Amino acid sequence: MGSIDQYIDLYLRHRAAFEQDAPEAMNSLRKRALEAIGHNALPEKGAEGYEKTSLEEMFAPDFGVNVNRVAVSADLAASFRCDVPNMSTLLGVCVNDTFYPTKGLQRLPEGVVFASMRTAAQEIPHIFDAYYGTLATLTRPEVALNTLLAQDGVVIYVPDGVTLEQPLQLVNIFSTPAPVLGVRRMLIVLGRGASAQLLVCDHTQPAAKECLSSQVIEIALGADARFEYYDIEESSESTSRVSSLFARQSKGSNLLVNGMTLTCGKTRNDYSIDIDGEGCDTTLAGMAIGTGTMHTDNSSVVRHLAPHCGSRQLFKYVLDDNATGAFEGSILVTPKAPFTEAYQSNKNVLASPTAKMHTRPQLEIYNDDVKCSHGATTGQLDKESLFYMRTRGIPEQEAKNMLMQAFMTDVIDTVRMESLRDRLKHLVEKRLAGAEAMCGECKATCHKVDEDGRD
Amino acid sequence: MKEDILLRVDDLKASIDGKQILKGINLTVRPGEVHAIMGPNGSGKSTLSEVLAGNPAFTVDGGKVDFHGVDLLALSPEDRSHEGLFLSFQYPVEIPGVSMVNFMRAALNAKRKYLNEEPLSATEFLKLMRQKREIVELDNKLASRSVNEGFSGGEKKRNEIFQMAMLEPRLSILDETDSGLDIDALRIVAGGVNLLKTSDNATIVITHYQRLLDYIKPDFVHVLYKGRIVKTGGPELALELEEKGYDWIKEEVDNK
Numbered sequence: 276m277g278s279i280d281q282y283i284d285l286y287l288r289h290r291a292a293f294e295q296d297a298p299e300a301m302n303s304l305r306k307r308a309l310e311a312i313g314h315n316a317l318p319e320k321g322a323e324g325y326e327k328t329s330l331e332e333m334f335a336p337d338f339g340v341n342v343n344r345v346a347v348s349a350d351l352a353a354s355f356r357c358d359v360p361n362m363s364t365l366l367g368v369c370v371n372d373t374f375y376p377t378k379g380l381q382r383l384p385e386g387v388v389f390a391s392m393r394t395a396a397q398e399i400p401h402i403f404d405a406y407y408g409t410l411a412t413l414t415r416p417e418v419a420l421n422t423l424l425a426q427d428g429v430v431i432y433v434p435d436g437v438t439l440e441q442p443l444q445l446v447n448i449f450s451t452p453a454p455v456l457g458v459r460r461m462l463i464v465l466g467r468g469a470s471a472q473l474l475v476c477d478h479t480q481p482a483a484k485e486c487l488s489s490q491v492i493e494i495a496l497g498a499d500a501r502f503e504y505y506d507i508e509e510s511s512e513s514t515s516r517v518s519s520l521f522a523r524q525s526k527g528s529n530l531l532v533n534g535m536t537l538t539c540g541k542t543r544n545d546y547s548i549d550i551d552g553e554g555c556d557t558t559l560a561g562m563a564i565g566t567g568t569m570h571t572d573n574s575s576v577v578r579h580l581a582p583h584c585g586s587r588q589l590f591k592y593v594l595d596d597n598a599t600g601a602f603e604g605s606i607l608v609t610p611k612a613p614f615t616e617a618y619q620s621n622k623n624v625l626a627s628p629t630a631k632m633h634t635r636p637q638l639e640i641y642n643d644d645v646k647c648s649h650g651a652t653t654g655q656l657d658k659e660s661l662f663y664m665r666t667r668g669i670p671e672q673e674a675k676n677m678l679m680q681a682f683m684t685d686v687i688d689t690v691r692m693e694s695l696r697d698r699l700k701h702l703v704e705k706r707l708a709g710a711e712a713m714c715g716e717c718k719a720t721c722h723k724v725d726e727d728g729r730d
Numbered sequence: 731m732k733e734d735i736l737l738r739v740d741d742l743k744a745s746i747d748g749k750q751i752l753k754g755i756n757l758t759v760r761p762g763e764v765h766a767i768m769g770p771n772g773s774g775k776s777t778l779s780e781v782l783a784g785n786p787a788f789t790v791d792g793g794k795v796d797f798h799g800v801d802l803l804a805l806s807p808e809d810r811s812h813e814g815l816f817l818s819f820q821y822p823v824e825i826p827g828v829s830m831v832n833f834m835r836a837a838l839n840a841k842r843k844y845l846n847e848e849p850l851s852a853t854e855f856l857k858l859m860r861q862k863r864e865i866v867e868l869d870n871k872l873a874s875r876s877v878n879e880g881f882s883g884g885e886k887k888r889n890e891i892f893q894m895a896m897l898e899p900r901l902s903i904l905d906e907t908d909s910g911l912d913i914d915a916l917r918i919v920a921g922g923v924n925l926l927k928t929s930d931n932a933t934i935v936i937t938h939y940q941r942l943l944d945y946i947k948p949d950f951v952h953v954l955y956k957g958r959i960v961k962t963g964g965p966e967l968a969l970e971l972e973e974k975g976y977d978w979i980k981e982e983v984d985n986k
Contacts, residue, residue: 657823658786658787659823660823660825662783662785662786662787662807663819663822663823663825664825664828664833664836664837665784665806665807665808665811666783666784666807666808666810666811666816666817667811667833667834667837667893667897668808668811668812668837668838668840668841668844668897669808669833669836669837669840670808670840671806671808673836673840674836677828677832677833677836678825678828680827680828681825681826681827681828681876682827683827684826684827685827
């Protein structure tokens with residue numbers, strides 16, 4: 276019996292509770308999810324595409340699921356705040372897997388939705404029903420399991436032609452006295468010519484027990500839409516996450532996804548991006564800073580399905596102590612996609628003799644008129660640079676930290692918001708200097724949000 | 731010139747990858763002095779500078795180095811710097827992503843910490859940067875870039891002397907500072923070195939050619955060959971080497 280069965284049992288025993296108050300689009304998809312899982316188990320280490328990460332093991336603990344939607348106190352939800360200096364965001368908070376809007380969201384422009392799925396399914400049913408579950412493929416058991424169990428989630432919708440000046444921010448927090456599985460789900464739809472930025476921060480309250488986040492994110496971009504998705508994971512050693520992001524781009528759209536793993540237990544991120552219209556631009560970037568026994572695994576597929584599009588993938592890891600990392604990335608250029616420019620790069624630094632990195636860059640091209648490249652390097656910090664810095668009096672550890680920080684510069688530079696870039700530089704610097712990685716000064720209790728949700 | 735000794739190298743032997751390069755170096759430098767170390771390629775000139783600066787790639791096989799009363803070889807490279815040793819590299823490395831400002835601030839504040847001094851304020855630091863930049867006519871644009879990244883050969887060498895000016899060392903070792911410099915850059919670099927010279931500090935100039943010594947006048951000239959200093963003289967020795975080359979010295983030594 277695989278670890279997935281305990282969750283299927285749970286669902287079958289409490290079907291009514293799972294489906295109560297959930298939108299019809301979610302409920303109707305559960306049957307298909309169940310069929311898709313069939314007798315499949317979650318992938319184990321060594322399975323194709325999961326060389327170094329066993330999802331079977333990650334889901335094995337006896338996690339609780341908040342089947343009956345027991346509410347966390349709203350005060351708790353409101354007490355979290357991840358500050359980015361000089362950046363005022365429209366904030367939503369997700370505690371375990373329940374979404375809490377802040378009062379600041381009342382300032383959302385007309386027609387823009389940033390709400391729970393239950394709310395969004397009522398406010399914009401035509402959008403919710405048309406997109407929910409249409410991008411995520413149920414062929415992967417972890418995605419099907421999320422679809423089976425998700426009772427709520429977060430929807431972001433920006434109508435045609437609307438530009439959101441203020442960035443959106445979603446803070447995911449685990450706060451739990453018992454081991455819990457957070458079933459997180461997100462649907463993001465940008466209309467034609469719409470534009471938005473989203474910062475997602477993952478945290479775990481220090482006192483929280485073992486947590487696993489199962490998350491599925493679907494992003495649909497209309498023609499000429501622009502979307503930036505920043506994802507900073509700063510959870511805890513006892514927090515694991517299995518995340519699958521699916522994006523589909525219509526013609527002329529611009530997508531930036533940047534995933535930064537600063538602290539976690541085990542993390543598996545899957546990125547699947549379909550470039551499905553002419554003249555799209557895609558940037559997929561990521562970094563991992565691993566210490567202790569942290570494990571970070573990123574897997575990507577960027578599919579070029581239309582001509583004249585450009586994509587860049589850049590993933591960088593710094594691994595210290597006994598940390599491990601994995602990267603499997605691929606670019607697929609179909610026959611329908613002449614004049615593609617697609618690049619992929621994975622660079623890694625092993626800062627200790629016991630850290631390990633597995634990398635496998637892949638390129639599949641079914642077309643002659645393309646410019647593509649891919650590559651991976653894994654090495655140590657440059658000895659000559661290190662010596663040079665030490666001769667100037669910079670202590671060895673500080674020099675190493677500066678070099679590691681420098682190594683991450685180009686990943687941080689993909690961030691288009693200056694204030695966030697500065698914040699990230701600071702966070703990465705702190706993280707490399709060995710500090711517990713938490714946004715700003717906040718640790719146990721992040722900054723309070725005042726009455727109207729402003730800083 | 732003062733009588734006290736700044737640097738005393740005593741029978742220094744060092745190797746890399748099991749191959750001995752320095753086979754017993756003896757050298758004494760007093761405050762206020764300029765020493766030139768010359769010699770044919772492969773004689774160990776750069777190795778001597780790297781070993782004195784503490785490059786972990788080299789193994790010290792024997793000998794002692796006393797640096798104003800401190801056992802130099804027992805110190806980490808960073809502490810050697812704090813104690814007042816500076817090496818101007820023949821090939822300064824480019825460090826993309828590390829800005830000159832952060833690099834210099836980290837260096838200076840580490841030294842101040844070592845000396846139990848408060849870190850400089852941002853204003854004081856930037857003012858100091860500006861002052862010292864002028865000594866080698868280093869463009870402000872270079873100071874705001876990553877360390878040596880995209881610098882020309884001449885700019886890299888000027889940047890070395892700029893760092894020397896910032897750190898105010900007691901002993902500077904200039905390793906082939908003239909290589910890759912045109913005559914104007916050479917004049918600026920040498921001018922900077924001369925400006926920083928006091929009766930308390932000293933300079934070791936490692937060079938292959940007499941050219942640099944027209945600008946930085948040595949008090950002593952040493953010839954390094956096969957890992958040993960085989961000849962020592964005054965400035966006239968450099969002129970003689972310029973005229974006659976190294977072959978006569980090689981013969982003298984090899985036929986001994």
